[in-house]
Structure formats: C-alpha cells, structure tokens
Amino acid sequence: MSELRHSAPLLDAYLSYFETQHTPFTIPGHKQQAARLDAGLGQVVDVDTPLYGGLDEIKLTHQVLRQAEELAAQAWGGDWARFSTGGSTHANQAVIFALGRPGDRVAVSRTAHRSVLSALVLAGLEPIWMMPEIDETTGVPIGISLAEFEKTLAMNPRAVLLTEPGYLGTISDLPPLIARAHEFGIPVILDAAWG
Incomplete structure (x- = not known):
C-alpha cells in the first residue's frame, strides 16, 4: 500500500x-x-x-x-472532526443546533450564508449581528474589525459564527479575533465553505 x-x-x-x-x-x-x-x-x-x-x-x-x-x-488541529455528506448547509445546521437553547444569543457576521440564517431561526437562537468593514471603492465586505468584534463580545454571546473567507474571497484577520473570543471563553465556529 x-x-x-x-x-x-x-x-x-x-x-x-x-x-x-x-x-x-x-x-x-x-x-x-x-x-x-x-x-x-x-x-x-x-x-x-x-x-x-x-x-x-x-x-x-x-x-x-x-x-x-x-x-x-x-x-x-481539532479535537475531533465530522464529515458532512449534506454539504456545508447540513454542517451549519448541525453546529448551530448544538450551540445552545432557544433564546441564547450568538454573534453572527452579516455575510453569513443563508443556511446559517435558517438554522438560527429553526434553533431559536438570537443573532447579534457583526457588520463587516466595507471597501469604499468596490463596496465589497472585507472582514470583521477587532473593534466590531470587541463590541459584540461585550454583549456576551454564547458563541461566534464567522463565514471566512467570505463569498468574494475576503477574510478577516482571524488570529486576533479568535484569541480575543477565547479570552472570554467563547467558542468560534468558522463556516469556511467558500475557502
């Protein structure tokens, strides 16, 4: 072999x-x-x-x-992995249902895939929207700033859901965002289907 x-x-x-x-x-x-x-x-x-x-x-x-x-x-570098045969939609739904109970708040990027939005509704989770910075020339969302992220963490979300990279290939500076969330004991979930 x-x-x-x-x-x-x-x-x-x-x-x-x-x-x-x-x-x-x-x-x-x-x-x-x-x-x-x-x-x-x-x-x-x-x-x-x-x-x-x-x-x-x-x-x-x-x-x-x-x-x-x-x-x-x-x-x-994960503790475990599960493969999804239902594409990223199924994986997003599964992870969102596992995040909390109806009424729990979850930080979500406004660039999230619609599967995230429908799963939030089905799971009864309340989104705390994070607005990405927008490139003034192109109008393309370029990522979540640390300032926006800090503002969101202050609202005490149960978890953070990021779609990285975004649909157009842009990506937030993830290491400082993830490190900051972990300082608060908040897990970060990445939907990386576009990358």
Whole structure:
C-alpha cells in the first residue's frame, strides 16, 4: 500500500473497492453499470459508491470513516472532526443546533450564508449581528474589525459564527479575533465553505 493510501483511509477504501470484482447489492440502484446505458454521464455515475456496504461493511466494522475523521482532526488541529455528506448547509445546521437553547444569543457576521440564517431561526437562537468593514471603492465586505468584534463580545454571546473567507474571497484577520473570543471563553465556529 502506498503512503498516500495508508494515510487516506477513505481513498484507500474507494480504490480497493474498484480493485476487486464485486456485485453490489446496495444503493445506488445503477450498480456501477450506468456507463452501459450512457457513455457520457454513466462513467461519472459508475464511481458513485456508498460508505455503508461499499467502502466499509454495513455496520462500519472497518472504521474507515472514523479513521479518516481522526486524521482530519489531527491535520486541522481539532479535537475531533465530522464529515458532512449534506454539504456545508447540513454542517451549519448541525453546529448551530448544538450551540445552545432557544433564546441564547450568538454573534453572527452579516455575510453569513443563508443556511446559517435558517438554522438560527429553526434553533431559536438570537443573532447579534457583526457588520463587516466595507471597501469604499468596490463596496465589497472585507472582514470583521477587532473593534466590531470587541463590541459584540461585550454583549456576551454564547458563541461566534464567522463565514471566512467570505463569498468574494475576503477574510478577516482571524488570529486576533479568535484569541480575543477565547479570552472570554467563547467558542468560534468558522463556516469556511467558500475557502
């Protein structure tokens, strides 16, 4: 096994799956045979392989996903990591529901993705809006200033949600913002889907 495959459990499981002869009895229904019907899209669809009963056993006995998430946490300096199969919308909703109880206040950048806004409503959390600085020439939001951040922290939010980098690629000076929030014991959650 190559070093890359050894250090990438999901990649190794994916490649191993296609290195063996198999007859899948799981989803998806095309059974990796769609190319027989459509020479274009079929080849793309044929590599669609489920984790459960595909890359790992149905009960996840090989722990492929767990190993990959542990490696991701180590790489990103986190205590743990979870992969989202529902895109960043699902991840935003999950983390926001975990932040607090209805009525709790959370600091949120006004450049947040709409999935953050809908999750705040569904979770019953009250946003404390942080306004980014705006570039006078372009009108583009360029990031949250430390002064704006300090003003928000004084309102005692349960957590801070930042969308960094923003949709247009701009980014706040994150290290001082995160350090300041941690001085208050306030967690910072980054939606980094655009970066």
